[in-house]
Amino acid sequence: MTSGRHFLQIPGPTNVPDRVLNAISFPTIDHRGPEFARLGREVIDGLKSVVRTEADAVIYPASGTGAWEAALVNTLSPGDRVLMFETGHFGTLWARLARDVGLDVTFVPGDWRSGVDPAVVEEHLRADVGHTIKAVAVVHNETSTGVTSRIPQIRAAMDRAQHPALLLVDTISSLGSAEYAHDAWGVDVTVGCSQKGLMLPPGLSFNAISAKAREAAESAQLRRAYWDWEPIIAANAGGFFPYTPPTNLLYGLREAVAMLHEEGLDNVFARHQRHAEATRRAVEAWDLEVLCRVPEEHSPVLTAVLMPDGHSADAFRNVVLDAFDMSLGAGLTKLSDRVFRIGHLGDLNDLTLLGTLGGVEAGLRMAGVPHKPGGTSVAIEYLADTAPRTA
Ligand code: PLP
Numbered sequence: 001m002t003s004g005r006h007f008l009q010i011p012g013p014t015n016v017p018d019r020v021l022n023a024i025s026f027p028t029i030d031h032r033g034p035e036f037a038r039l040g041r042e043v044i045d046g047l048k049s050v051v052r053t054e055a056d057a058v059i060y061p062a063s064g065t066g067a068w069e070a071a072l073v074n075t076l077s078p079g080d081r082v083l084m085f086e087t088g089h090f091g092t093l094w095a096r097l098a099r100d101v102g103l104d105v106t107f108v109p110g111d112w113r114s115g116v117d118p119a120v121v122e123e124h125l126r127a128d129v130g131h132t133i134k135a136v137a138v139v140h141n142e143t144s145t146g147v148t149s150r151i152p153q154i155r156a157a158m159d160r161a162q163h164p165a166l167l168l169v170d171t172i173s174s175l176g177s178a179e180y181a182h183d184a185w186g187v188d189v190t191v192g193c194s195q196k197g198l199m200l201p202p203g204l205s206f207n208a209i210s211a212k213a214r215e216a217a218e219s220a221q222l223r224r225a226y227w228d229w230e231p232i233i234a235a236n237a238g239g240f241f242p243y244t245p246p247t248n249l250l251y252g253l254r255e256a257v258a259m260l261h262e263e264g265l266d267n268v269f270a271r272h273q274r275h276a277e278a279t280r281r282a283v284e285a286w287d288l289e290v291l292c293r294v295p296e297e298h299s300p301v302l303t304a305v306l307m308p309d310g311h312s313a314d315a316f317r318n319v320v321l322d323a324f325d326m327s328l329g330a331g332l333t334k335l336s337d338r339v340f341r342i343g344h345l346g347d348l349n350d351l352t353l354l355g356t357l358g359g360v361e362a363g364l365r366m367a368g369v370p371h372k373p374g375g376t377s378v379a380i381e382y383l384a385d386t387a388p389r390t391a
Helices: 018-024 035-053 066-076 088-099 118-127 151-160 211-219 229-236 247-263 266-287 313-324 350-366 375-388
Strands: 007-009 056-060 081-085 105-110 131-137 166-170 189-193 207-211 300-305 326-330 339-343
Touching: 007 339, 007 350, 018 105, 018 189, 018 247, 035 056, 035 066, 035 189, 035 207, 035 247, 035 339, 056 066, 056 229, 066 088, 066 131, 066 166, 066 189, 066 207, 066 211, 081 088, 081 118, 088 105, 088 131, 105 118, 131 151, 151 166, 166 211, 207 211, 211 229, 211 300, 247 266, 266 350, 313 326, 313 339, 313 350, 339 350, 350 375
Parallel strands: 007 326, 081 105, 081 131, 131 166, 166 189
Antiparallel strands: 056 207, 189 207, 300 339, 326 339
């Protein structure tokens, strides 16, 4: 047993604020009664305000993977072509799921250090003169690498190619932490979940649905039952769900959305950008390498750090966990044991970040990882020089 709080600095699930934990602890109510109807309407509207959409949005009692599947099976038919990208572990898993549900995936290979290149999207779509590609599916923030793909530029590339494919975007680790706008960015289906920027425990995931996507669903032939948008949207009109909803997580969602709006979404995004910059400055000062190699694609929500050759990222993470009770993110599949990931998303302030960076620096020293000391001091200077002041 250790004193103080565990530092959960993985890129999700994230630290759940006390306000959200308290909200979740209220008694479960009748999910067919008037009080629930009010809650249901509030959380759907609240979710839409965070996704920044006036269109439809549905909430699933499921992890993010469920909402990935929902985005595909509602809009597409067996054998439809989908353009997908190897941005990292999650881009790869989404493509596998797409194949598993019967889609024909064109998988653009990637180096796990950069995001989706809008020029490559344009090239593929221009070459597809017969419009056989029915959807372009992109992971906004690739959680395995700390690289963010530029959705507005990808949308612009699709428009330049005058191609009618749907744009499906995974915002699982960006929603509520990185700038995002479903309507303004012309996204057709946004996929999100609860346990990252929304500061909730795992268990909820979302689809926001453009009018074009909903229309595509009318003729889409992939088999769907639980994931079918239509019965959910119909029940949601009255504030209800077509099955037993996860009432207590919805209490939490209501509270989390209120917290995001109290701070102001743009302030939340700026806070994460600033923390990401402080983290990168620390990594650079340690003389370690940030995995993302495209400056305009640096993730505001996590930083993946390459381990010097011959050193184990997992051994280092174990030292940090053991000595300081802090969890850092592991390298996934191709990056296994090669990187560690610092999560700076969700409910995080300057001192939480400095504690995190201090724990990383102390851990590097204890694990004998070659580095230059002083990265945390560089982050302190940056945060002090850029601290927002109200007085
Ligand atoms: N997509 C991204 C970008 C993720 O980070 C994750 C999980 O971390 C997933 C999809 C899968 O979500 P889940 O594990 O909630 O099913």
